[in-house]
Amino acid sequence: MLYNCVAGGHRSSARKKGITASSGYTKEVTMKIAMKIIICIMLFLPALISATLPTCYYTYAKIYALLQSHQQSHPDIAKLYIIGYSQQDHIPIYAIRISDNVEIDEYEPALLFVGQVHAEEVLGVQTTMANIAEILTYRYQQPYAQWISQLDLWFIPTLNPEGHNVVTENLDVSYRKNKRDNNNNGIFDFDPITGGDIDGVDINRNFAFNWVHGDTLYCPVGDETYDYYRGPAPMSESEIIGFQQLCEQRKFIYAVCWHSSRTGNLSEKVYYPFNWKYVRPSPDLNFAASIATGFASQIIKQSGTGTYEAYPNLSRQGAFHDWLYQQYGTIALLVECGTSDIQPDSTVMVGTIQRCSNGVRWLINRALMFSSAVPSSSMLTGTVTAAGIPTEAEIIIQQHNAPWFRPRTSFPQNGKFYRPLASGSYTVIARKKGYYDKIINNQIVNNGSWTNIQINLEPKPPATLRIGVRCGSEPVSARVIIGDIFPDTLFVNGFANLNTYAGDYPMQIYALGYTPYIGTVNLTEGHNHLEFNLSPATIVFSEDWENGSFDWEIEGPWKVQNQIAASGYAITDSIGGYGFYAINCNVWIKTINPVLIPATNQTWLIFDSHLYTEWNYDPCRVEISPDGNNWQEIWLKSGQWDSFRKEFVSLSDFAGQSIYLRFRLTDSSNDIDLTDPGWTLDNIMIVCGTATENSDLNNDLTPLTLLYKNYPNPFNPETTLSFTLAKNSRATLKIYNPKGQLVKTIVDTDLAKGDYRYVWNGKDNGGHPVASGVYLYSLVADGKTQTHKMLLLK
Template sequence: MRFPLRNLLLINFLIIFINAQSLDPRYHSYFEIESFLDSLTQVNDFDSEFRVYQIGYSEMEELPIYAVKISDNVEFKEDEPRVLFVGQLHAEEILGVEAVLELILLMLDPPPEQIQHMNIIKQNIETWIIPTLNPEGLNVVHNGLDISFRKNKKDFSPLGPWPNNYFDYDSAVGEDIDGVDLNRNFDFNWVFGDTFMEPDPSDYAAHYDYYRGLNPWSEAETRVLRDLAIENNFLFSIIWHSARSGRFSEKVFSPWNWNGDKKTPDDASIKLIGNQVAERIIKENSSESYQSSYSTSRRGNAHDWFYQATGTFQYLIECGTANLQPDSALVEDTIDRLIPGMLYLLDRAIGYNTVACQITGIISNAETGSPLDNVVITIDELHSGVQKPRKSDEFGRYRRIVEPGTYSLHFRKKGYFPLNFTVTANSSSPVIQNATMTPIPTHNIEINISSFQYPVVLEENPFLVIENAQMSDTIQMDFSHNHVLQIPQGDWQFTLYWDFLIPWMQNITINTDIQLSINMQEPLWVQTLFGFPITDNSSFNIIEGPWVFDNNMIRSQNELFYANADSLDSIFVLESEMYSLPEPMDMIVLRIDQQWELEWDNDSIKVSIMDSTKIINQMFFTGHQWDQSARHRLVAVDTNGISNIKVKLELKRDKTINYRGYNIYNIKLFAGNNVTLSSINEQSPFNQNNSTVSVSEIYPNPSNGMIHIDFINNLQSSSIVVYNLLGQEVYAGEIPAQYNQKKIWRFNFLDDYQRNPVSGVYFIKIVSQNKTFYRKCILLKP
């Protein structure tokens, strides 16, 4: 029945296609795609391995968008790798539609020599196929209105990006007012896409064809694809395109290579697989294979978003030549040449007759044996800030495609003890690294915050930050004086914040239920550096850079994007004036409302609190926090008292890749004395007045330079020595005795260590009261 079915389907579509005036009747219109898929659902033999899902609707006309799933137990979501093929995003690029429809037939109705191969794929992979993500645009092309139409049909006016209830298009290339380029509407690097009615500067002159949309995800079509991707966590994907100008024809594009040296953390695997896909697709007019290339643009593209957000290796393949819509004979020939590339990607997902190198496993609860989802899996050698966290799925499964080698894996989930493994991967088979994570016991912590003098007006809810060397967590609380929280067992530094009140800080060992009575103090000194009523630069000195004070904000530059540095020593620096406190105080709090958009890992912001001679504390930011401003606090503590204070802001850039920079809306300083540093009122077995010395873990760890260690009940002076990984001493000092108080030791590698420190592991030896402590930290130089 296999070949008669295929022939019957083709004959039906040739008869139906009489309405297409400008295209060869071999091409499937939207209506014919629906009929094609419906006809396959009528075949009983396909019931267990073929499903059609309506995954959403188009933006303007609400046409259903269909996705096909093919698997041996298709009605169930199984613990199998998933692979996605999309036939079309751009309306005129219709060859990919035919290629993925043929793939459906091949998998359901294979010729005899392919039966075993297809069965293996269906038994081990869930294959998803979207024939068209742009049904509105496909109809424009098939109806003969504009066979060069590219976008969807979002309604706009020639006067601006608002609807006029009229389809504004031009039958020539470009000049179409209506529509959004779906491959510019993804949120990753969306800001660099074309604005409304932006001319095409190339000699191809496809004016207005690359409009990014009013906002990221403004189009229903891209939201549909986003949601499907997040739900299914695809291992591989191909989106088919065709290059209208012919300049990029017959190429396989991998994400990404910006400015020649900025590549994805998984570049080795992504590019090698892209090379293999390209080698299997033969060009139209020669015996050569497609060319494997990098995507070099940053314009809200699907393939870059898929990798950044989900970890999917997605390839943009420009099939065919500048002859985008060839006749039926060439269509058949093109399909035959494209199929091997898709089959290779399916084979690579399971290592069938090809390289099988990957690390995979199931993560489960050690107590119940049930799978754990949303476990964050980090591979040191393949990690960068640009990636969103890679997590286990509902089966507890994680999969990472790698090259042969040794890798350091870390498993983290809130409420569980972290795990670390070293894994060696090879080409012959996937390496299985399962993990069982043990829940951290929790205890009830009752927190009673003492009432304060009115008329104190607090606008924010309190929140508690708990942290140690292994993990940290922020616990949001309601607007109340009394709280009962569940806190994991262990040694923690507690920091309780409530609006402008002086934070309460304490090191506490949680091993039973306890009750804390906390007295939060009002600040003794408050200074607004920027924000109503101060909206000018009167509190600051511009040391370096094009800082702008405008529209009630401080901006790192006046232009949309900050300039790249001409040298690595070129840093934008903004410093406040030095403030003298009315009396020495032991705690300074900087509160700053800010947003930033920087190149991950390479560009960074440093916010420092300084006294007259040194940095007391600092915090670093990189990556993106642009959708809305965020409020951050930086706390500086010195039990010896702080008399003078200023704030320093720095924006460090490298020589390539820039973004929208740094905006600041409000900066305030608060100072006071945290009386709870030396006393705590508890009703529990926990006894703060232990006579033995207590030495905390290092925090933050890893660090960008500044580290802290807390000493409590340091009854005699202690020696402290810092060593590098080679055992070389890089610092030696002494901690003075301090009875029944907390002393914070600070060390800044970047300031105090004059031997140009390198990123890596450092060890700290502390000898105190006939007891020796060892601590380890990781320095990551900014």
């Protein structure tokens, strides 16, 4: 490995000249830089010589050796995992799991403790290692035995092993990040003076949730221009990818990530998700505050006066705790342990570990079913079944829900879910595709114990859909979206088939050059046949921005650019599509000339929208005006929809009128940290024509032989297998095990064209029940073979 140690004065000079490590240098500049390096070495040499880490801190090799020893000494309750590898040096990232029956996934409430993400902040590594040793040492005593019996405890001593090595090897004890080679020069560019490390990504700024608000590589504000670099893309770092995979499997209910404040300004505090700038609270703010306050109250400050203090996270920067909350509902705490002396000697280190461990004990006790140490252990838990089989389903707590949540789901393996809540009354909704929502009103969550409920979802009747799209008698290639909560997208080449469920669904049919169909369809149990006729679209107005914005009146910093566009050029309210809209902005684009809406037929406004604003607060609007002064809102959206989506707005109410069209974004944040990248618009069109559902069905479109997915799946004891034959054909439908051995022949005969459904009862050709597991079912007909998987669970 090559290392390049650059003095702080060199970096400062390079910044002033706009030079980065990857820039080419002139001879004059090189000589000036060399002189500055010499001066800086003379100035900082004493500090560099003394900047070494006390020997009481574990190296990576020591951490691994201790974890291995713990696993060997306690194989029944401790298991070591590699959850991923570091970004640059590919060092294994170790996690140790402590639970009874550790070789079996029982899907108990899971807690996570991460010792370190920032390399220099080594106190958390020591605390985490001490917590592991404590639990294993006292495994037979209470409450440790209770912890091991009821919970699934995970510890990651360092999520940043390559950065940890930089510090423990005394290359740079102020180093913060991983070692990503940002300038691709094959050299590790670091600076022993704080704030100048060109290489590396701050992995606590790399999480996807609000990643856009983290620092760019060369941050234009402050002295630490590289230290908080968010990375080239959200979730780009391998450390974060491995961590995400672990979280996806375990769905942690509580998490702690240890930090230390290099300035001391944040020392001895506990942060929880979140109340951005004290005006944008999370739905679980009060409950998260109670957890953080309880945790903080257990830790005496180093001075002996008072305890740690709890605060909501106030800023959006792609951080660990907010991401865990948004993704999984985890109440995740960021703990700034110790004082500004973030690498103290062994005496202070041991004292800090002992005091911080009191918070860990409190939190683990809080997760127990009952705990005399923490009287309030309220949590809603239970099992979700679908048609009697444990299943994964979304669990919504109506009073603590938000549109930007990723669905919080039960474990697919056993249907269990865990949701820490304050005691009280809640509306609980369980949701799964193909099943009716189960709504539980006034569900009481008890104080001092878990509240356990059982939820059984009732299946919707299966339905198959054959859909045809044409213009007159000619087939049309179109995109069809059916449904909103669990949408199905079909790319129809004149016709297509879909295996779905009975119910009313919104439907959107779009084909370039044709009038769109936007409506609702009712699918009944069994087979449904729907055909739609789209007329060619008459273009009333269009704007693709390829020739600039001359036809628009503009208020605000709108710019035509091609960095972000659905095709060619697009217009954005933020410079180049990468800036942020202004505080309390009211920016818009408006057609200079009115547009006459035809008096007949259907008229639609269609546009490509790339939208990223704060959910529920900063709306984007489409407005209509007859005179350019008085505006009527016809479309509104906010949130993160940051891939181009085609939007459809009916203008039929304005038939026969001349209208002005305005696209407007407003902000109500009062703070620059609460603005977002904004709105980009492309391919704005007003079209008219007709799009109708045919009541007189015509089957002259080319039919399709198709094997549908079985329903239900997973199943017990029976499931329905369905297929459509396009023409008279010899058909065989057989079931195989994963080894390819025949289990059951469902049908093997000549069949006329049409739709067929068969029920398999989980028995083989001999009439014997088969074991739980994965099975393959295969249709051979019309010269084609189609195969799907299904899962039998008993």
